[in-house]
Amino acid sequence: MENKRELFQVLTRRFGLLNKNCCSIGTVEISTIQSHILYEIDKQHEPSMQQIADTLAMDITTFSRQIQTLAKMELVKKTPSTQDKRVYILSLTVQGKFVATSIDESMNNYLNEVFSHMNEFERETVIRSLELLNKAMSKSNVCCSTMC
Amino acid sequence: MENKRELFQVLTRRFGLLNKNCCSIGTVEISTIQSHILYEIDKQHEPSMQQIADTLAMDITTFSRQIQTLAKMELVKKTPSTQDKRVYILSLTVQGKFVATSIDESMNNYLNEVFSHMNEFERETVIRSLELLNKAMSKSNVCCSTMC
DNA sequence: TTTAATAGTTGCAATTTGCAAGTAATTGTT
DNA sequence: AACAATTACTTGCAAATTGCAACTATTAAA
Numbered sequence: 001m002e003n004k005r006e007l008f009q010v011l012t013r014r015f016g017l018l019n020k021n022c023c024s025i026g027t028v029e030i031s032t033i034q035s036h037i038l039y040e041i042d043k044q045h046e047p048s049m050q051q052i053a054d055t056l057a058m059d060i061t062t063f064s065r066q067i068q069t070l071a072k073m074e075l076v077k078k079t080p081s082t083q084d085k086r087v088y089i090l091s092l093t094v095q096g097k098f099v100a101t102s103i104d105e106s107m108n109n110y111l112n113e114v115f116s117h118m119n120e121f122e123r124e125t126v127i128r129s130l131e132l133l134n135k136a137m138s139k140s141n142v143c144c145s146t147m148c
Numbered sequence: 149m150e151n152k153r154e155l156f157q158v159l160t161r162r163f164g165l166l167n168k169n170c171c172s173i174g175t176v177e178i179s180t181i182q183s184h185i186l187y188e189i190d191k192q193h194e195p196s197m198q199q200i201a202d203t204l205a206m207d208i209t210t211f212s213r214q215i216q217t218l219a220k221m222e223l224v225k226k227t228p229s230t231q232d233k234r235v236y237i238l239s240l241t242v243q244g245k246f247v248a249t250s251i252d253e254s255m256n257n258y259l260n261e262v263f264s265h266m267n268e269f270e271r272e273t274v275i276r277s278l279e280l281l282n283k284a285m286s287k288s289n290v291c292c293s294t295m296c
Numbered sequence: 297t298t299t300a301a302t303a304g305t306t307g308c309a310a311t312t313t314g315c316a317a318g319t320a321a322t323t324g325t326t
Numbered sequence: 327a328a329c330a331a332t333t334a335c336t337t338g339c340a341a342a343t344t345g346c347a348a349c350t351a352t353t354a355a356a
Contacts (some may be wrong), residue, residue, distance in 0.1 A: 005255050005256055007275070007279065008255070008259060009184070009187055010282060011278060011281070012163045012167050014286075015159065015163045016164070017205060019164070031342095031343095033343095048303075049304065050302085059344075060303080061305080061306085061346080062344060062345070063304095064303095064305060064306090065305090065306095065343085066343095068305090084352075085303095085351075085353085086302065086303040086351065086352045086353070087303060087304085087352095088303085088304075104153055107153050107156070108152065110288070111152045113288055114285055114287075115152070117283075118280060118284055122280055125276075125280075126280055127152065127155070128273075128277075129273055129274040129276075130156075130159060130281075132273075133262075133278075134155065134159055134162070136263065136265040137162050138162075140261055140265070179311095181312095197335065198333085198334060207314055207315090208334080208336095209313085209314065210314070212334095212335060212336060212337090213313095232322070232333095232334080233320080233321055233334095234322070234333065234335070235321095235334060236335075
């Protein structure tokens with residue numbers, strides 16, 4: 001079984017597609033990156049801009065502008081931190097929360113549909129394997145800056 | 149185990165990173181998409197532009213310009229088809245082949261490193277699971293345009 | 297107190313994107 | 327054979343996205 005690369009190449013592509021096809025909720029259209037940003041703001045506890053940008057491995061300047069856009073769309077709110085006046089705390093607005101939840105639902109629908117093509121045993125094995133893979137990738141010291 | 153979404157969100161991100169960190173071979177710098185293009189041209193048999201663009205689910209106009217760039221870099225060659233004069237057959241130049249092979253090697257190195265954090269049993273299970281997942285995703289009728 | 301580091305914002309300039317509209321060649325229809 | 331409809335690919339925008347360099351403001355370190 002030595003076509004790992006092939007497998008990853010295709011999976012990467014599929015994940016990319018999966019990634020892109022979030023992203024229109026009612027009249028609101030958001031990009032892939034924006035959906036990741038919403039996801040992380042929702043997940044983390046009172047995150048600063050730098051924190052989310054780091055999590056997503058994004059350039060802070062690009063991130064800053066994305067947040068400006070999301071703030072204009074009234075999906076994200078920037079609140080100056082009282083502890084440190086350099087910092088903004090990010091949070092979702094009600095609408096932002098709604099959008100994030102909608103995306104979450106449709107993602108779950110999609111994933112359930114995908115896993116419906118497997119039997120219970122396969123499902124469990126695959127999930128456990130993805131967890132293993134995730135862990136292994138996080139341990140890797142090759143990825144990602146040193147990779148080439 | 150109902151945090152599928154979480155798992156996929158992070159994996160998607162990792163795969164994205166993995167994807168980006170190909171791409172400088174000696175003095176040659178290529179983008180993620182370009183590396184996918186090289187990969188597919190190498191893999192397919194005398195592919196036309198439309199074929200590769202379809203495989204990668206890319207807009208044909210974007211693709212056309214990417215190929216122009218790769219041709220200027222002398223990594224890809226466009227040969228007019230003799231069968232159908234509307235069509236160009238794509239192929240890798242010697243340099244293009246070299247770049248594709250180099251990327252392949254470093255990807256394999258990376259993947260081997262990742263899998264080195266598992267024992268033999270886990271490795272096999274994970275690979276088999278990824279194959280299953282891949283198959284299930286390809287069967288899905290929700291993905292990708294209908295997804296939201 | 298001065299210096300260094302951190303958080304975040306702007307000014308470019310380059311690249312990338314996709315739609316609309318185009319050319320050229322091929323296929324289908326009558 | 328003649329005309330219409332498709333297909334393969336290219337170009338013209340105009341908008342969006344990118345990252346580096348340089349900036350302000352604040353905080354931490356010497």
